[in-house]
Amino acid sequence: MPDIILKYQAEIWQSIGETFVMVGLSIAFALLVGLPVGTLLYLCRKGQLLENRSIYSGLNIFVNIVRSFPFLLLVVFLIPFTRFIVGTAIGTMAATVPLSIVAIAYYSRLVEQALLEIPRGIIESAVSMGASVLEIIFKFLFVEARSSLVLGLTTSTISFISYSTVMGIVGGGGVGDFAIRYGYQRFETELMIYIIVMMIIFVQAIQFTGTTIAKKLDKK
């Protein structure tokens, strides 16, 4: 182990922990809120089971606005909201608020796209069997789209990691913030490169896991 890493061991572990908290909560919100929102986006589209123009437009505009914000501006813009939700605008927990909102918008769009790939005939056969909307979602849509849903979550997770690296701006910490403060600002270039290499390995591992699971789930 290089001396420089040993020297900053404690700080590195702490920043990894912060990244895990930020990214982990983002994944949780993507699944708990983004998945239902994406499903609703799909179902409320024109010609779909719950066709509803106002719900579709509302969600669609929300997703588009969040995704068109330059991320740093979104973080700053959301400070009053963050303070309202977690009581402070500074720190790792505060950083999860804008991250989770982006996570919801990002993943719901990918969910919508995954569901759109399902052939119409499958939904028709479900309706002809007398399935309710909830039964169609759980017994048909999610089963048929499961491998795209996993791939989408993999892509999202990697984006969340990337977003989380700039959370130093509100004191969120994390590996990216560590690399900037110790590696770049203290001219420890070697340390910065180690951190970058570590993140590359980490992202590769996530992508590999996601792709492997998706392949296993896909029987098409």
Add this chain to the structure above:
Amino acid sequence: MVISLQNISKSYQQHQSILQAVHSVSLNIDKGEIHGVIGASGAGKSTLLRLMNVLETPDQGTIVVNNQTLTTLPNRKLREARRSIGMIFQHFNLVSNKTVFDNVAVPLELTGYSKKAKVDRVNECLKFVGLEHKAEQYPAQLSGGQKQRVAIARALANRPAVLLCDEPTSALDPQTTAGILDVLKTVNQEFGVTIVIVSHEMDVVRSICDKVTVMDGGKILETVSIETEPYMIPDNDPKWFLEQLTEKERNSNA
């Protein structure tokens, strides 16, 4: 009378114009009948079939199936009514991420079968279509004919009184078509299931139907009773194809 359509119309908005797919059609189909619907593409035959289980909602008219007026049923009741109306499709529409067994099990899960009863019924249905040995395979591992057999097993699982078939053999080769038609005939004879079959293939309709409705431009031209003629199964021998091809050539040369 198991299916009765009274004065049914259905139109679609297409950009600026309105397409009248079915135009004031009335049709009665008796219990135990195999009823064919034939016509050119765009004649409205598929729409007519999809109106019978209200997959398409009619603009006006009344649809009665199994003594239930589907057009006035509340959503929940309509879903229940659909469970006794099986349907199969040209492109089979199986869930590709479910095994053959699980595909057939879905309608039983919707009806709330117990686990044991479900397993028994799925096996019974798969045995009927001759695919009990494929239970653990996925649709992608099956041939077109086998997929349609699974779809038939799935449609029969809830013991429907009516089976709607939307171009069931149009994606299949002649040999496989003959096999599927045999299965449908057995379904009709053994279980007394009323079958409505939409097809553009004259041979198919002629070989299986007791009555045939001919459609044109969204209207019924006529409904006739017919004598069934056996479906001509072409020889599997490649020479047969050659003979057919060259014979045609000879005829046109003559």
